[in-house]
Amino acid sequence: MNGKLLIVDDHKQVLKALIQLLEPEFVSVTGISNPNQIISYINKEEFDVILLDMNFSAGVNTGNEGIYWLNRILKSDPLAVVVMITAYSDVNLAVKVIKEGAIDFVVKPWDNNKLITTLQAAFKLRQSKVENKNLRNRQKQLNKGIIKQYGLLIGKSQAMENVLRVMKKVARTDADVLVIGENGTGKELIVKDIHNNSRRADEAFISIDMGTITETLFESEMFGHIKGAFTDASEDKTGWFETASGGTLFLDEIGNLSLSMQSKLLTAIQNRVIYKVGSKTPIPFDIRLICATNKNLEEMVSKNLFREDLYYRINTIVIEVPPLRERGEDIVLLAEHFLREYASKYEKFYLKFSSKTLNKLMKYNWPGNVRELRHTVEKAVILCDSDVLTPDDFIISHATQQTNHQEKPPTFAETEKQALLIALNNNNGSVLKASKELGLARQTMYNKMQKYNL
Structure with a gap:
């Protein structure tokens, strides 16, 4: 030794x-x-x-x-x-x-x-x-890195305020959470934020893409196996449930599981114990379970594609992340955030959006949601030749412009807030210049900024 x-x-x-x-x-x-x-x-x-x-x-x-x-x-x-x-x-x-x-x-x-x-x-x-202590310390650093990498959740729209309010309430509990929403809406960021504000923040955060696990390896990956349990089991393996014990286990794309895999998952969640493949020894675990999917699980339940008992087991709290097209002024806030990030990364420190550019971004439907916006801004920053990003710097499909007149129009308050944001952006945050551009008295401008928390 x-x-x-x-x-x-x-x-x-x-x-x-x-x-x-x-x-x-x-x-x-x-x-x-x-x-x-x-x-x-x-x-x-x-x-x-x-x-x-x-x-x-x-x-x-x-x-x-x-x-x-x-x-x-x-x-x-x-x-x-x-x-x-x-x-x-x-x-x-x-x-x-x-x-x-x-x-x-x-x-x-x-x-x-x-x-x-x-x-x-x-x-x-x-x-x-000692190894477990090192892993916990590493997890703490990773959690800090997560916060640094993704920053705070950005959004002042009513839709996002509703999400943030639920997140704040649920974070300090151990309630199971189901996060639903389209691809690119930031479901994983929501999950990480819940973990980072929970009592388990210093413990492990294990994220598993369920769509990548085959049915034949499901039990071995999730629950582990002992040496000799099957042909390629040359040594003991610890499964994800045991690894995450004490912390948070995030099962992403849970809607991709087969019915057989769903049954095995439900048994573990209900009994709070697992059995390694090849072993009859029960292993208790203590996890906070969070799941996410872009699929309609209720519809899958009605079609017998998703177990109803599992659905009700994982959805103690449901958080629905709105698509970017429903977040109104958040598009400008996010675009500004990504611009600062990539302007710094690519050393183009004086870049700004023109008002026409922001109008174009606001009118676009963003089928890829926040992820698409991020990549679009990064590409524009890389390719631009001046200090002002113009509409021509953003190559987006006209087919997905928001032209459907049956969609719910923005409220007057949303339109007014967007106008304030664009004017402030055009004038580098100068309230005096922005108020002149909008034809408002400076005090009126201040009152409206206070009203919308700008």
């Missing part, structure tokens, strides 16, 4: 014997006879396993001294792996120390092979604990 072992025993002959036995098994073995030195040692050096005697005072066999130092060790290093050793065998005492946080209990005189096996298992546990 490559680990470091600390042995604590006040009996110097026992300590010497343990060191001689275990030195070939560890990269380093340190022995101390005075328990008062324990904390200073573990503060100076990181030990993988600690072998701790239960009693240090002559004539005392209660084990209370060992439990005291066990608690001190775990307080100093919550990841510490401690094996207790004592000359007094007692079942109740063994149970007590395990409850206090020790991982095993060894009785003197010990069996050499059994002791080595016990310490080997302890070393593997320590490795797992």
